Amino acid sequence: MGRARASRALAAFRPLYATRLATFGSTVVLLFALMAVFGPALAPYGANQQVYTDARQPPSLERPFGTDHLGRDVFSRVLLGTRDIFVLAGLGTLVAVLVGTAVGLLTTYLGGATEEITFRVFDSVLAMPALLFALLLLGTFGPSRNNVLAVIAVAYVPIVARVVRSVVLNVKTKDYVAAARMQGESLSRILLREILPSVLPALAVEGALRFSYAIFLVASLGFLGAGVQPPNPDWGLMISEARNFVSITPWALYFPAAAISLLVIGVNLMAEGLATALGRTP
Amino acid sequence: MPTPYARASQAAPPSDCSRVPRTLGSALAVTVLVAVTTFLAFAGIAVGQGSTFRVALEPPAQLDPAFASSDAEIAVLNAVYDYLVDVDGDNEIVPRLARSWNVSDDGLTYTFELAEGVSFHDGTPLRAEDVVWTFDRLRDPELELPTSDLYAIIESIEATDDLEVRFTLREVNPFFLYDLSDNHAVVLREGTSDAATAFNGTGPFRVEEYRTGTRMSLSANPEYFMPGKPGVDELELIFFRDQVAAIDALRGRQVDLVLRMPTPLFQSLQGTPGLEAVSVATNAFDLVRLRADRGPGADVRVQQALKLATDRDAIVQVVTFGLAAPGKDSPIGPLYGEYFADDLELPPHDPERARELLTEAGYADGLTLELHTPDTGDRPTLAVVLADQWAQAGITVDVIVHPESVYYGDNLWLEVDLGITGWGSRPVPQFYLDVMLACDAVWNEAHWCDPEFDELVRFTRTTLDEAARVEAYHEMQRILVERGPIIIPYFFPQYGVIADTFDGFELKAFPGRSDLAAIHPR
Secondary structure, X not given: OHHHHHHHHHHHHHHHHOOHHHHHHHHHHHHHHHXXXXXXXXXXXXXXXXXXXXXXXXXXXXXXXXXXXXXXXXXXXHHHHHHHHHHHHHHHHXXXXXXHHHHHHHHHHHOHHHHHHHHHHHHHHHOOOHHHHHHHHHHHHOXXXXXXXXXHHHHHHHHHHHHHHHHHHHHOOOHHHHHHHHOOOOHHHHHHHHHHHHHHHHHHHHHHHHHHHHHHHHHHHHHHOOOOOOOOOOHHHHHHHHHOOOOOOOHHHHHXXXXXXXXXXXXXXXXXXXXXXXXXXX | OHHHHHHHXXXXXXXXXXXXXXXXXXXXXHHHHHHHHHHHHHHOOOOOOOOEEEEEEOOOOOOOOOOOOOHHHHHHHHHHOOEOEEEOOOOOEEEOOEEEEEEOOOOOEEEEEEOOXXXXXXXXEOOHHHHHHHHHHHHOOOOOOOOOOOOOOEEEEEEEEOOEEEEEEOOOOOOHHHHHOOOOOEOOOOOOOOOOOOOOOOOOEEEEEEEOOOEEEEEEOOOOOOOOOOOOOEEEEEEOOOHHHHHHHHHOOOOOEEEOOOHHHHHHHOOXXXXXXXXXXXXXXXXXXXXXXXXXXXXXXXXHHHHHOOOHHHHHHHHHOOOOEEOOXXXXXXXXXXXXXXXXXXXXXXXXXXXXXXXXXXOOOOEEEEEEEEOOOOHHHHHHXXXXXXXXXXXXXXXXXXXXXXXXHOOHHHHOOEEEEEEOOOOOOHHHHHHHHOOOOOOOOOOOOOHHHHHHHHHHHHOOOHHHHHHHHHHHHHHHHHHOOEEXXXXXXXXXXXXXXXXXXXXXXXXXXXXXXXXXXX
């Protein structure tokens, strides 16, 4: 029995490796995830450790990514920044998916005025680009790690809820749902046992896509100075700090930029593979 | 440019003959123009003729002289209007609209003779009444202009002749001429009601066209009263929101001058062929201060610990690339000559001693502080460097970077416990003491009040005894090192980069006050 369960659990990951591109994407994401977990143990220097005598060193064996204008090790900073981006973008996405799913399921299934009002409010939030919306909130509540997390969740709840709604609208008129209702099953049972399984494939794809957008959002906020504050090794912030020094220490800009690109591409390929395997277009 | 012409003629259908005469005509016109220009140039008539000088500036927000403050705004004022007196590169007062002046023996009456033959751009001649009106407006308490405090010392201003003005003061002010040359104090025509948009000055350039946020086109004022100025026929002020874009425009020769830039950008432009990178030492500084009226800063041992934990040499090297002059925790910098206490020694960098002091002050388990900074200049970098240095003394620093407009606009800089402030360069040091370090100073950001220091500030403000003032300034610097609430790690230079096809540029400590009228083609 234990074995059966294990193989079923493994089977759940099969879509991640369904196509060659998806395999590449998932592997990239996995590598970054490992960096996020083990980064602090592996980083040769502290995130804000400044060795003045080593300032502005180009990449070398001892300093694989070189050092920035303050003598900080760029490799260590990129490595240490991974956890930040996973925690902020990942947790923010997770909260958005959970809340968005709950709201989407409940309001759409119940319908009526609640649904109408909820989704008109969501529409108005969606009318604003996520980055502007995030800047507005952070400008009001001040920049901090928790606020960045909250902002990602708030910005993405409406999007997730809308995706959920599109599936629920379709499913809720199906006979098996009507049957369950007539059997007198409870509301929570109908939502979780009858409807949620149909939503899950769409949700998996949407969640992965949201994650890639969230990475971008965190990096953009860092770059604009509204997100994570210095001297934290946030990738976007690192690019912003290195921008003025581009002719002196270009490597301090290239490596965090490459890290963002690689991770975002990885997550996107993974999402695409998921979509193909689950028969959905992202 | 042969390529576009060739392409145009190929694209045109063969039957379309209308292009031929037009092309011929313009070719003819160009030939004539070239011939005429060449002739004039050889004849020596066209020196400076047809020359345009283009300056990259930040977009001005406010061009009413009473409110203008940024370098870009002051650069516009300095081109369109004239000051009564000016300050030269050596910090000396020099004539501008006022040709000469004399001060009464009691130091209370200043009489100025205005230059002759000066007229406003609309043609009206300059009269003493214009000067009276200008300064009456700036000092009018009812108008509540930013200058009303500065000029509160003026008892009366009167036109004693067509071109003679007399200022009478309530008390002695040895720096009054510098106050008269304040950035806001350009002379307007009497009764100007739309000071922000009229641009009716006496200055070297006339505004031809102003497109808000984009550019301002100016032409030389042919009747300008200062001989040899302006040195170019046209002045284009082109506004850039992004400093990097301005530098790129300079590299591509779309502008001829960029004023002010972050140190690394300046560093990267040095040695570029065709460009001349100019820097000037100033008394501008970044100041780190800990509020002395509450929290940890109320204990002088904490103040001393922060100073001991700061490695100034390293800061000058990594934050300013070694281009700044080291500071001694006082706003009276080396540029002020004998006012600066050259022989004063700071306690050496000693994080261990800092840790001991913190333990004595009751922070044996370490101290956590929020360090607030505006997002401009080298300040965020300074914050990050301090965070690492102070960590070695057991002080944990959370850096919070604010947009500059918010940090100053919302008065956060006067509120927060620990903050970094950028202070501009002033021709005399008394300004900083009056507005920042006296007990009742309007911008007493450290909320510090030291009776002995306060007494000295009062003394130097009014004494006419120069030797005594030097003495008092030295004593103040000693007090600040011993128990002051501020760290001034460096005095930063200002930078400008100009195309080497132009000459005559002298960068001022306040870059917006650089004289654009003195620039001429090489």
